[in-house]
Amino acid sequence: MTQPAIFFAEVNERQGVFHRRAILLGGFAGLGITALGARLAYLQLFETQRFEKLATSNQFNFKLAPAPRGVIVDRNGAVLAANRPNFRLMVARDKGLDTEATLKTLANFVPLDEARQRRLLRDINTAPKRAPVSVMEDMSWEQFSAINVRAPELPGVSADVGEVRVYPHGGAFAHVIGYVAKVNKEDIDKTPNPDPIMLHPGFRIGKQGVEKALDAELRGRPGAHKVEVDANGREVRHDQDGDIPAVPGQEVQLTLDVDIQNRALEVFGEESGGAVMMDCRTGDILCMTSAPSFDANRFVRGLTGAEYRALAGYERKPLLDKCLSGLYPPGSTFKTMTALAILMAGISPEERVGCGGGMQFGGRFFHCHKRGGHGSQNLNDAIKNSCDTYFYSMSLRVGPDRIAQAARAFGLGQTFDIGIPGQKKGTVPDPAWKKRYFSKNEAQQPWWPGENLSYAIGQGYLQVNCLQLAVMTARLANTDYKALNPRLIKSVGGKEWPRGSDVPDLPFPREYIDRVRAGMAAVTEAGGTAFRASQLGLGDILMAGKTGTAQVRNYDSGGSRGKGGAWGLRDHGLFVAFAPLDVPRYALAVIVQHGMGGSTAAAPRAREIMRTALLKDPELISRIQKPLPMPEIVPDLELDTVPAVSTTQAAE
Amino acid sequence: MTVSALTRPGERDRLIVKLSELDWVFILVLCLIAGAGSLMLFSIAGSSWSPWAAAHLSRFGICLVMMIALAMIDIRVWFALAYPVYGLGLLLLVAVEAVGDVRLGAQRWLSIGGFSFQPSEVMKLGIVLALARLYHGVSAERARLSWWLLVPAAMIGAPVLLVAHQPDLGTAMLIALTGGAIVMLAGLSWKVIGVALAAFLAVIPPFVMFGMHDYQRQRVLTFLDPESDPSGSGYHILQSMIALGSGGLLGKGYGLGSQSQLNFLPEKQTDFIFATLAEEFGFVGCVSVLVLYAAVIFMALRTSYLSHSHFGRLAAAGVTATFTLYVLINGAMVMGLAPVVGVPMPMLSYGGTVMLTVMIGFGLVQSVRVHRYAEVTSGKGSFV
Structure with missing residues (x-):
């Protein structure tokens, strides 16, 4: 009641306007805040699920982890390629990190010289931010733990355990199994839909042989780690429960035998060449060795430029697979095929040709390897002595087409589906082939009769690889006269691959093939070209075979006739063989590149490889170790008197 | 009666009277907002007082003391x-x-x-x-x-x-x-207001296209279509909306906001602090804070109502308008309703300059309140 009049005196027009307008301002503010509230309600009450999903996809990342690569084993389960733990050291660059100083610190724990530090620094700086770059692989446990203990003080540094491929037999399987290596740009470019795992620093891709051909099966399916990341992509936490487990790669079983393979590489020593052994009942390849070889483990780690140049530059070509990719004239081993062609031409095997050390034809003298001549030869003698004159003479009557037909039927001039790439077809010539081959040069097209002569002894345009020779021998030796196919991969992931023996018969009368076998048996008998070198010393188990010495150049120019001189000009030594002679089980082809003689370089090696295979065969071992006949039991009368009598009495 | 005390010249100039005339509810609400700011700053620093929460609180303390001191200054001094x-x-x-x-x-x-x-x-x-x-x-x-x-x-x-x-x-x-x-x-x-508003709206599109710097234009265009550039300019808006939306009704829990804790939210301690609050405390937390802001605005506006001088009225209302604009612009930006402009949420965001400006402003508002009966003359006439 004592309120002063001043409240009312103030009321004037300005105040009235202000009050109305102030209410308006308040209304505007209220409206604005209500609008914000409404927007909040929309976002937080109605769109929650959508934004929760977005927040989760922000928060969590799935980090791929390579699956353990499938193991490769031999026919008995011996490990040929496996994985072992690999302690890796990695450095990533990030904002505010001094990579150079980090590397200097690391050099106190692991060997990192100045030059390597510089190279790494460049690599790390060109890599994407926070992408770990491998600084060292295969650290020792001590180095690994030393780094791990200090990891908190070394931002950007991480040490983890990955898996690395290991080939316990080093070089023996290098060409067949191949190796794995880091993925390079071409690998990604030529893959239509590159798997993101290919970009993982720990991932390795098959580069050759089985590792390459069965890469998809061996690779498995990568798993993933669920990790919480911040806005910069840094890992904050690992959610173990959210991990997706990897599916390991499948196991691949090969038909190879680790002992035979190792022995084969061993017997080559410093020589260059290849050896392929097949089971001539099933077609399984038991050994496929190329010498000299290289250590596939070095390729996994990554070769230095100098190492690679040394391997690539060596004249004996360790990187070349001489069983599949190396092509050689088969020389006299091919006379088995010529012999079949002779029989197919209706020529009697008993028909004789006199050998006086060669044959004059077309104004040129074709030498027999025995200058003095072999005298009168029938088919069996000619195979046994490898008489060139007999085959020269017969070739004119047989013609190239029949020879080519036999060669092709026995697997020459073709590739086989053994599951790995790299096979060269070689050449089985005939007039039609020659016409095609020289389509640009008409003068070269006709088939000259003189070519029959060199064709018959496995020279001329004829070129084969070692696997083809082994298939030829296995087909010759197969007791069911089947056109056996080779098989290298026995099973993948427990599923067996088709056998090589489910094939049609050879298109030749059996007695013809028996004739050739008999000839090959004579080769290793007394007087044959490989008598001494092919004695197995395993009792009645004998080996049959055929030697071959292939020229790499024309001797007419004189010189040492390929028996000496520069390595690259010497003759190739070849030997094909099967054993046991009576019931053949193993067929083998050995090529010793520039080894000079089939009987001196190839046959002794073939004998060693063959012995290893035979001695590993339990059935043959029992045949070799024939027990002594049981001595007749003579009853000891004195001791047995009483019961004997009583028995007699009882009987009475 | 304090009101009557203020009406009595001499008595109303006493410090104790002035202090008792401060709007203490208003001050309490300011403290609550600043406290909420510190709470969030503590959370996003990974439950740590440094680097933001402690500094925020101590700055607020200093500014509060300063505000009260400014409120004691006679309105005529402000006028002068x-x-x-x-x-x-x-x-x-x-x-x-x-x-x-x-x-x-x-x-x-x-x-x-x-x-x-x-x-x-x-x-x-x-x-x-x-x-x-x-x-x-x-x-x-x-x-x-x-x-x-x-x-x-x-x-x-x-x-x-x-x-x-x-x-x-x-x-x-x-x-x-x-x-x-x-x-x-x-x-x-109203005619002038209408014409000015129309002119303003008409001028915006040509200004955006020709009068702006590239980065400014980019922000406006991104605002109009945030999905056009989710990793670039649209990133801020999108991440902020994800933080808000994923908070839901009750939020993810204190210290558990993935967007803010894992740095997906840009400028989380300053311009986007409201989004962190929204993520961890949800709709309930956001509305509570908005209510506090509304309370500040209405109490400040009421102060302008009470003033007996035109200067006091307009000054208090002007400060209120500035504060309201801060809140609305920042809120709209965080919620994806406005382009990204560097306007923080007053009292909640970390940052000394804005807090100082706002608290000086509120010092003026409180001065208007304390001196609402004071006669202010321009010297030229007697407009009270």
Whole structure:
């Protein structure tokens, strides 16, 4: 009641306007805040699920982890390629990190010289931010733990355990199994839909042989780690429960035998060449060795430029697979095929040709390897002595087409589906082939009769690889006269691959093939070209075979006739063989590149490889170790008197 | 009765009376907001007082004391200082144009003796004071519609153009809108308001296309279609909306917001602090804070209602308008309703400059409240 009049005196027009307008301002503010509230309600009450999903996809990342690569084993389960733990050291660059100083610190724990530090620094700086770059692989446990203990003080540094491929037999399987290596740009470019795992620093891709051909099966399916990341992509936490487990790669079983393979590489020593052994009942390849070889483990780690140049530059070509990719004239081993062609031409095997050390034809003298001549030869003698004159003479009557037909039927001039790439077809010539081959040069097209002569002894345009020779021998030796196919991969992931023996018969009368076998048996008998070198010393188990010495150049120019001189000009030594002679089980082809003689370089090696295979065969071992006949039991009368009598009495 | 005490000259000048006349509920609400800010700053630092939470609280404490001290200053002193503050602000803006530091590509900072500050902040207060002072001596008729209106127009235009040229479009807009609000409150004709609004809307598209710097245009365009560039300019808006939306009704829990804790949220301690609050405390937490802001606005506006001097009314309402604009612009930006402009959420966001500006403003508001019965004269006439 004592309120002063001043409240009312103030009321004037300005105040009235202000009050109305102030209410308006308040209304505007209220409206604005209500609008914000409404927007909040929309976002937080109605769109929650959508934004929760977005927040989760922000928060969590799935980090791929390579699956353990499938193991490769031999026919008995011996490990040929496996994985072992690999302690890796990695450095990533990030904002505010001094990579150079980090590397200097690391050099106190692991060997990192100045030059390597510089190279790494460049690599790390060109890599994407926070992408770990491998600084060292295969650290020792001590180095690994030393780094791990200090990891908190070394931002950007991480040490983890990955898996690395290991080939316990080093070089023996290098060409067949191949190796794995880091993925390079071409690998990604030529893959239509590159798997993101290919970009993982720990991932390795098959580069050759089985590792390459069965890469998809061996690779498995990568798993993933669920990790919480911040806005910069840094890992904050690992959610173990959210991990997706990897599916390991499948196991691949090969038909190879680790002992035979190792022995084969061993017997080559410093020589260059290849050896392929097949089971001539099933077609399984038991050994496929190329010498000299290289250590596939070095390729996994990554070769230095100098190492690679040394391997690539060596004249004996360790990187070349001489069983599949190396092509050689088969020389006299091919006379088995010529012999079949002779029989197919209706020529009697008993028909004789006199050998006086060669044959004059077309104004040129074709030498027999025995200058003095072999005298009168029938088919069996000619195979046994490898008489060139007999085959020269017969070739004119047989013609190239029949020879080519036999060669092709026995697997020459073709590739086989053994599951790995790299096979060269070689050449089985005939007039039609020659016409095609020289389509640009008409003068070269006709088939000259003189070519029959060199064709018959496995020279001329004829070129084969070692696997083809082994298939030829296995087909010759197969007791069911089947056109056996080779098989290298026995099973993948427990599923067996088709056998090589489910094939049609050879298109030749059996007695013809028996004739050739008999000839090959004579080769290793007394007087044959490989008598001494092919004695197995395993009792009645004998080996049959055929030697071959292939020229790499024309001797007419004189010189040492390929028996000496520069390595690259010497003759190739070849030997094909099967054993046991009576019931053949193993067929083998050995090529010793520039080894000079089939009987001196190839046959002794073939004998060693063959012995290893035979001695590993339990059935043959029992045949070799024939027990002594049981001595007749003579009853000891004195001791047995009483019961004997009583028995007699009882009987009475 | 305190009200009657204020009406008695002599008694109302006593400090104890003045202190008891402060709006303590208002101060309590400010403390709650600043406390909520510290709570969030503590959370996003990974449950740590440093680097933000402790500094935020101590700054607020200092600013609060300063606000109370400013509230004790007689409204007539504010009145007398109005033009000088505006003049100083204008002078500094000219100076920054000439010798200011270039930071982040914009010329906004002025260094004096190793201490750098933004003159545009002075102008935020200066424009309120100067316009209130100007209108204090002007009749309702002139304020409504007359050629005289060119004077306040020029007073607003000069600083706005200078700030816009720095370029700091956000602050320029804030000053223009604050000035506009005072002119409107003083009784500007609706016709003029309508025409100005229409002209403003008509000018926006050509200005966006031709008058803006590239980064400014980019922000506006991104706002119109945030998905167009989710990893670039649209990133901020999108991440903020994800933080808000994923908070839901009750939030993810204190310290558990993945967006803010894992740094997906940009500028989480300053401009986007409201989004972290929304993520961890959800709709309930957000609405609570918005209610607190509404309370501040209405209490400040009520103070302007109480004032018996036109200067006091306009000054308090002007400060309220500035504060409201801060809240609405920041809120709209965080919620994806406005382009990204560097306007923080007052009291909640970390940052000294804005808190200082706002608290000085509230010091003025409280001064208006404490001195609401004081007679203010322009010296020329007796407009009380």
